Amino acid sequence: MNNNLGSKIKELRIAENLTQERLAEELNVSFQSISRWENGISTPDISLIPVIARYFGVSTDYLFGLQDEESEITRSELEQKYLSYRKEGDLDEAYEVMLEARKMFPRDLHFCTNLAEVMDLFEGGNSAQVAAYTEQRFSEQIFSLCRRVVEESKDETDRSKALSMLCSYYMKAGNVSAAMKIADSMTDIMHSKEVLLGEVLSGEDKKKQLQENILTMADYISDTLVKIAFQKEYGFSASLSPEQKLEYVLSANTILTTIISDGNYLEYSRKLGWNYRRIAELYAMMDQKSKAMEYLLKAEEMAKVYDSIDKAVQRKFTSVFCDQVESDMSNNGKHFVGTETEMLSYRLGELSVYFGDDDQFKALQECIGGNNIVI
CATH class of the missing domain: 1.25.40.10 (Tetratricopeptide repeat domain)
Incomplete structure (x- = not known):
C-alpha cells in the first residue's frame, strides 16, 4: 500500500464535504488515524478497506487507483x-x-x-x-x-x-x-429546466423537448382532474356529484387521447383503462348500465393492449404531437404484481354490486377470467 490510497481517501472525503472528524466518526476510528492515512504516515487496517470502499460507494480497486469499471x-x-x-x-x-x-x-x-x-x-x-x-x-x-x-x-x-x-x-x-x-x-412551472430547454435548444433537440413538455403537462392535467374527482386527500370528492366526477374523468381521457392522437398509447393505455373503469363505475352508480358496459369493454381493450406490450423494448410514441418522445414503462404508476387484465378482473368483482345478474356483465367476467391480485 502506498500514499495513493491516502490521496484517494482524502479526495473522496473532500468531494463529500466531510471533515476528518466526521469521517472518523462514520468509520469508528480516531480522526488522527484519518490524518495519518491522508498524509501517508500510515495506512488503514486491511479489514477497513472494503468498509471504506462501501462507505464512499467505490470499488476497492478504485481506492488503490487501479483501472476498474x-x-x-x-x-x-x-x-x-x-x-x-x-x-x-x-x-x-x-x-x-x-x-x-x-x-x-x-x-x-x-x-x-x-x-x-x-x-x-x-x-x-x-x-x-x-x-x-x-x-x-x-x-x-x-x-x-x-x-x-x-x-x-x-x-x-x-x-x-x-x-x-x-x-x-x-x-x-x-x-x-x-x-x-x-x-x-x-421554481414556477414556466421557468423550469424543461420549459427553458424548450426555448434554448434548436432543431430536432428543440422539437423533442417541446414534445416531452407537452406530453408531461397533458399527463399532469389528466392526473389532476382524476385526483380532484376521486382522491379524498384533495378534499373535493365528497362534494362532487357522480355527474360532475364523470365530466372530470372524461375530460382527463380526452386530453390524453388528443395528444396521443393515433391510438398508440403505450404506457398510457394503462391509465386510460383505469379511467374507463372509473367512468363505467360512475355510469353504474347513475343506473346507466348500458353506458357502464360500453366503458368496461373499453377498459378491457386497454388492459389487453397494455399486457401485450413487451416492457423490455424501448419505443417511441408515433403521434404527430409526440413522435420524438421515448416511452417510459417504469413511469406507469403500477404497484401490484399481475397483469392489467387480472386487475380488471379484481375490480369487476367490486363492481358486481351494481350489476347483479346482468348477463352482459357476467359474460365479460367469464371472458376476462380470474385473478391472483393481492390487495
Missing part, C-alpha cells in the same frame, strides 16, 4: 433491475434491490432517492406492504433519506424528487408551514 457496471445493473421491477409493478423486489444497492453503495444519493421512492409507494400497495410501511416506520426512513439527498446531492432531478416527498410528508404530519416553505422554494 466493475463499480459502474454494478451500479448500472442495480438501476436496471430496479427500473425493471418498477415496470412490472413488483414493489417488493424493487425495494429489495434498493436495499442491496444501499449496502453496496451507502454513499450513492441516487439510490437513496430510489429507495425513498419505492418505500413511499408501499403506503398505497397491498395489505402486506401497507403493514410493512407502518410497522417498519417507513415514513421516518423516507424523511431521513430525503433530507440527506436534499442536503448533499448535486443532481437536481434527485433533489426535486426528494423535496417533493418531503413536502408531502410535512403535509401528512400537519406541518403546513414547512411544506409551504419547500413549495415556495421551488
Whole structure:
C-alpha cells in the first residue's frame, strides 16, 4: 500500500464535504488515524478497506487507483433491475434491490432517492406492504433519506424528487408551514429546466423537448382532474356529484387521447383503462348500465393492449404531437404484481354490486377470467 490510497481517501472525503472528524466518526476510528492515512504516515487496517470502499460507494480497486469499471457496471445493473421491477409493478423486489444497492453503495444519493421512492409507494400497495410501511416506520426512513439527498446531492432531478416527498410528508404530519416553505422554494412551472430547454435548444433537440413538455403537462392535467374527482386527500370528492366526477374523468381521457392522437398509447393505455373503469363505475352508480358496459369493454381493450406490450423494448410514441418522445414503462404508476387484465378482473368483482345478474356483465367476467391480485 502506498500514499495513493491516502490521496484517494482524502479526495473522496473532500468531494463529500466531510471533515476528518466526521469521517472518523462514520468509520469508528480516531480522526488522527484519518490524518495519518491522508498524509501517508500510515495506512488503514486491511479489514477497513472494503468498509471504506462501501462507505464512499467505490470499488476497492478504485481506492488503490487501479483501472476498474466493475463499480459502474454494478451500479448500472442495480438501476436496471430496479427500473425493471418498477415496470412490472413488483414493489417488493424493487425495494429489495434498493436495499442491496444501499449496502453496496451507502454513499450513492441516487439510490437513496430510489429507495425513498419505492418505500413511499408501499403506503398505497397491498395489505402486506401497507403493514410493512407502518410497522417498519417507513415514513421516518423516507424523511431521513430525503433530507440527506436534499442536503448533499448535486443532481437536481434527485433533489426535486426528494423535496417533493418531503413536502408531502410535512403535509401528512400537519406541518403546513414547512411544506409551504419547500413549495415556495421551488421554481414556477414556466421557468423550469424543461420549459427553458424548450426555448434554448434548436432543431430536432428543440422539437423533442417541446414534445416531452407537452406530453408531461397533458399527463399532469389528466392526473389532476382524476385526483380532484376521486382522491379524498384533495378534499373535493365528497362534494362532487357522480355527474360532475364523470365530466372530470372524461375530460382527463380526452386530453390524453388528443395528444396521443393515433391510438398508440403505450404506457398510457394503462391509465386510460383505469379511467374507463372509473367512468363505467360512475355510469353504474347513475343506473346507466348500458353506458357502464360500453366503458368496461373499453377498459378491457386497454388492459389487453397494455399486457401485450413487451416492457423490455424501448419505443417511441408515433403521434404527430409526440413522435420524438421515448416511452417510459417504469413511469406507469403500477404497484401490484399481475397483469392489467387480472386487475380488471379484481375490480369487476367490486363492481358486481351494481350489476347483479346482468348477463352482459357476467359474460365479460367469464371472458376476462380470474385473478391472483393481492390487495
